[in-house]
Amino acid sequence: MADGGKPPTPEKKSWADVEEEEEAKAKAAAAAEAASSSSSNEPAVDAQAKQIEALSLSVPEEHGGSGGGGDDQGPPLLDDSDESQIQAVTSGGTVYESAAAFEDLKLTPELLKGLHDEMGFSRPSKIQAVTLPMILTPPYKDLIAQAHNGSGKTTCFVLGMLSRVDPNRKVTQAICICPTRELAQQNKSVLMRMGKFTGITCACAIPPAQKDYVPIAKMPKITDQVVIGTSGTLMKWINHKKILTNDIKILVFDEADHMLAEDGFRSDSERIMRDIQRSAGGCQVLLFSATFNERVKDFVTRVIKDGNQIFVKKEELTLEKVKQYKVQVPDERAKIAVIKDKIFEFGQKVGQVIIFVRTKQSTKDVHNALTLEDYVCSSIQGSLDQSEREKIIQEFKNGYTKVLISTDVLARGFDQAQKVNLVINYDMPIKFGTRDEPDYEVYLHRIGRAGRFGRKGAVFNLLCGETDNTVMRKIETYFQHNVPEVRNWQSEEDFERALKDAGLVE
DNA sequence: AAAAAAT
Structure with missing residues (x-):
């Protein structure tokens, strides 16, 4: 066998x-x-x-x-x-x-x-x-x-x-x-x-x-x-x-x-x-x-x-089993809307979700925006006390929390018993000191959090403005991998189709 | 203009 x-x-x-x-x-x-x-x-x-x-x-x-x-x-x-x-x-x-x-x-x-x-x-x-x-x-x-x-x-x-x-x-x-x-x-x-x-x-x-x-x-x-x-x-x-x-x-x-x-x-x-x-x-x-x-x-x-x-x-190097998508959104508020209306709707059903942001402050901002409307999630970054970090990781690994907002502290190596199959790039990874130069390695490591050990997964890159698009284009070129677009960020059907194509929903 | 570690 x-x-x-x-x-x-x-x-x-x-x-x-x-x-x-x-x-x-x-x-x-x-x-x-x-x-x-x-x-x-x-x-x-x-x-x-x-x-x-x-x-x-x-x-x-x-x-x-x-x-x-x-x-x-x-x-x-x-x-x-x-x-x-x-x-x-x-x-x-x-x-x-x-x-x-x-x-x-x-x-x-x-x-x-x-x-x-x-x-x-x-x-x-x-x-x-x-x-x-x-x-x-x-x-x-x-x-x-x-x-x-x-x-x-x-x-x-x-x-x-x-x-x-x-x-x-x-x-x-x-x-x-x-x-x-x-x-x-x-x-x-x-x-x-x-x-x-x-x-x-x-x-x-x-x-x-x-x-x-x-x-x-x-x-x-x-x-x-x-x-x-x-x-x-x-x-x-x-x-x-x-x-x-x-x-x-x-x-x-x-x-x-x-x-x-x-x-x-x-x-x-x-x-x-x-x-x-x-x-x-x-x-x-x-x-x-x-x-x-x-x-x-x-x-x-x-x-x-x-x-x-x-x-x-x-x-x-890009994983066959992890389907990547890009989503154009008009502004920051729309990113939150996508997470609330689409990710919480579909994402949690298919497993656990990690949302990557660029700064420590952003983990709090996104966390607050979601909590205000009674969505349950947790967030982690390197300035938290060690006991707090351990608690959040433990709760996520237990499956108690479904949605985790994180800085790149978890971009590399973090393994959640193959239960994370959705990764959201709320912010695209950028090389420090540049405006639109992607951090290709961080990108690859982030998407690698989904689809552990050959399992299926999906990644949504939330793109807002020309810079984000430039970054995304460079990433596609670098890995020679075309990333399809979710046409309408407000369309349930579009997201559902993407998840279907990724093999995460029936 | 940063995440990460830590003094």
Whole structure:
């Protein structure tokens, strides 16, 4: 049943055995030659990398397992597979074989039990099949891996951390850095579930809620094998020797493009990397994200020189199953009207909804406008107290709230057990400092909140004025993806048809 | 003119 509907693939048809090793070596040598003659300061990795076959990244078949809201709908369908391509480039002489089953990965029985019984995964998704051997095969090479939103990246690095850690040693051996507290907590909860039978423990390095505050001096030392957190708190704990970094074996950057972007967390990330480098004498570094723009890609491939790389073309990055729409509205009031009359009418019926706005103030404004008319929703942004943030996330993950208004704090990585299938761009994502230059990466991450793990979803971009239209046009061009228009923002039929086309209503 | 983290 696992292969239902899929064309039969030959045994072991992985990129690894497509090319003979000898041939690959010859190619690598040729590549090195070419690279060194074209520009002598090219990073060695490009020169020595051997280009392997492009692989098809199919929709994964894993699902939320027991952590969901209770009404488990069984494994997602494998009907139409995503034809997007990913490209793997390996470094050095190691040859990897794509893992058809988790059993091929020499995992401990405890970990396998966690994967099957607790997570409910039957076999690896494409990105997992490709990256897990790279992560788990000695010599432990660094890895830069790009894969679609919702394709199962978290499992890759969580499994990586769990299997590289010695459960018997009560010292920190793995660190994962995330851009937001919510993501750190979410990743921790995935790791705890997956590692349920291993005895491995995990600390979350994020600032405590006000009521739980303790001075750093009084904080006990961390003895957990894994620490997952945000950059500031991680640095603080490391600086105060609450985390000892000399036994770190693996360092993971989730949403790595943002963690290493100049206008992101680059300086923090570099500092932490240097710290660990110094005290642990080098450790395996994993970078995971759905997006790597050319600038960041160029930078990370220079920082992580001798690693394996997997990248996806930007034109292949929009999710087939998430239908995008644009809606012209005359003014801000009309946006609220659309949300009230259309989104609340239809949206809630089909699942949960996230409405993205640009500023913290806007979350309050939109929230107030809706609450005034007795619509129930909640809103979140980074200035709320930690306990408040946790409460709102908890209520949303429980399914208690259906509509959540958010800044980009939730744009990346946030996963709601596949129950969010509608995303509203109340404000379009704009690059900071520009008027009409889209933030393509944020756009992609936002729409990725819908349609997790190959499920259906829809996105409505509310466009008001020429600037918004310019931004939308640029996005369409960038991803080479035409976004159809909902003709009349006041028309129930138009919205209904759009949702029908997206497969969200009958 | 900002969201994110945090001092």
